[in-house]
Amino acid sequence: MKRYTTLFQDLFGIEMVHLDLFKGRRDFPAHFRVKFQSTTVRKGETVHLMCTAYGETPITLVWTKDRQIFNIRTESRYSEVQKDQDDGVMSEVTIISADRRDSALFSCTASNEFGRDETNFQVVVQERPDSPRNMEIKELTSRTVTLTWVQPYSGNLPLTLYCATKTTRNKDDLSDEVEQWLEQTKSLTVPVTETSTVIGDLLPVTTYNIRILAENSLGQSKPSEPITVTTKEEGSSILGPTPYPIAPPPSSPFTLETSLPKVRFAYLTFQRVYHIKEATTSCILGQ
Numbered sequence: 001m002k003r004y005t006t007l008f009q010d011l012f013g014i015e016m017v018h019l020d021l022f023k024g025r026r027d028f029p030a031h032f033r034v035k036f037q038s039t040t041v042r043k044g045e046t047v048h049l050m051c052t053a054y055g056e057t058p059i060t061l062v063w064t065k066d067r068q069i070f071n072i073r074t075e076s077r078y079s080e081v082q083k084d085q086d087d088g089v090m091s092e093v094t095i096i097s098a099d100r101r102d103s104a105l106f107s108c109t110a111s112n113e114f115g116r117d118e119t120n121f122q123v124v125v126q127e128r129p130d131s132p133r134n135m136e137i138k139e140l141t142s143r144t145v146t147l148t149w150v151q152p153y154s155g156n157l158p159l160t161l162y163c164a165t166k167t168t169r170n171k172d173d174l175s176d177e178v179e180q181w182l183e184q185t186k187s188l189t190v191p192v193t194e195t196s197t198v199i200g201d202l203l204p205v206t207t208y209n210i211r212i213l214a215e216n217s218l219g220q221s222k223p224s225e226p227i228t229v230t231t232k233e234e235g236s237s238i239l240g241p242t243p244y245p246i247a248p249p250p251s252s253p254f255t256l257e258t259s260l261p262k263v264r265f266a267y268l269t270f271q272r273v274y275h276i277k278e279a280t281t282s283c284i285l286g287q
Contacts (some may be wrong), residue, residue: 029115032090032108036120044129047095047102051119053110054088061091063105088272098125103156127155129214131224132162138196142204142234147227148196157216162190163222164197167209204234270282275278 013245030053041047061082063072072078077096082089089110095102108123130152139146141229147164190197190212199210207230210225 027204028056028112029117030059030110030112031117032110032119033113034119034120038122038124040124040126043099043125044097045083047098047123049093049095049106049108049121049123050090051092051108051110051121052088052090052108053117054083055110056112056114057084057089059089059110059112061089062109062111063093064092064109066104067107095123098123100125100127100153101154107244110145124156125144126157126218128219129155129157129159129216129221131221132195132212132214133224134208135212135224135227137227140229140232142232143202144198144200145208145210145229146196146198146230147210147212151195152214152221154214155216155218157218159192160215161192162194162197162215163213163220164190164199165190165211165213166199167211168206168219194195202231204231206231 032051033052039047039049053061062069063080064070072080072093078211079094079096080091081094091108093106102123103125104123106123107118108121109118113116130153132149134150136148137145138148151159152193188197188199202208207210207228209226209228210228213223214221
């Protein structure tokens with residue numbers, strides 16, 4: 001504020017007049033010219049929030065996050081710089097390495113002896129989605145498994161699809177249960193509108209690890225925690241008037257003592273065909 005003094009003279013004498021001039025201000029109350037801004041960044045980027053309040057100084061600025069006052073000095077990733085200007089005061093908040101915790105409504109409130117005003121910043125931090133969670137087996141057969149899961153955090157972007165992967169264990173290293181993750185991995189895509197799928201093309205009596213991944217425009221999530229399933233045996237039957245159950249094929253040849261009708265062959269587990277000698281009660285089964 002600047003004060004100017006002038007003298008007026010007329011027939012009655014000389015009069016002193018004072019004139020107060022407020023330069024560069026539209027109004028006495030503290031106010032903002034911009035009321036709302038939106039900022040979208042990717043995870044790990046730096047965010048700059050700048051608010052400039054105009055009006056009669058001194059002006060006090062207070063920042064809030066989701067309508068809660070927070071102390072910027074206690075946030076290691078946050079810093080603030082305030083500067084007085086000819087027509088008000090400016091504050092800039094910097095957020096280093098933004099993450100999902102910073103997706104919030106930030107507000108800057110300015111106040112002086114004549115009034116108060118507020119401006120808002122909507123910060124959106126985008127990233128890859130989280131892994132699907134709470135996987136459950138709804139149905140299991142010898143050749144298929146039906147799975148369900150809960151939709152994960154999307155990363156502030158629309159999900160585009162799910163990916164289901166299945167792996168078998170390395171039979172040559174049962175002690176460590178090493179998965180054949182690269183060479184034997186098979187996957188299928190699931191529409192984002194679904195949170196369940198039927199995975200087929202499985203072998204009977206085989207153990208699989210199944211994982212689900214989510215995807216958005218920034219990429220895929222990490223695989224979910226694996227759910228382990230062991231498929232059931234297929235129904236066994238023998239051609240002839242009467243069905244006879246037969247055990248699954250052994251890992252090495254052995255002699256089976258049983259009473260069988262005179263048949264030429266039988267379908268066993270895995271639908272492998274084994275020849276049986278006629279008119280005998282013993283046979284050799286091999287792989």
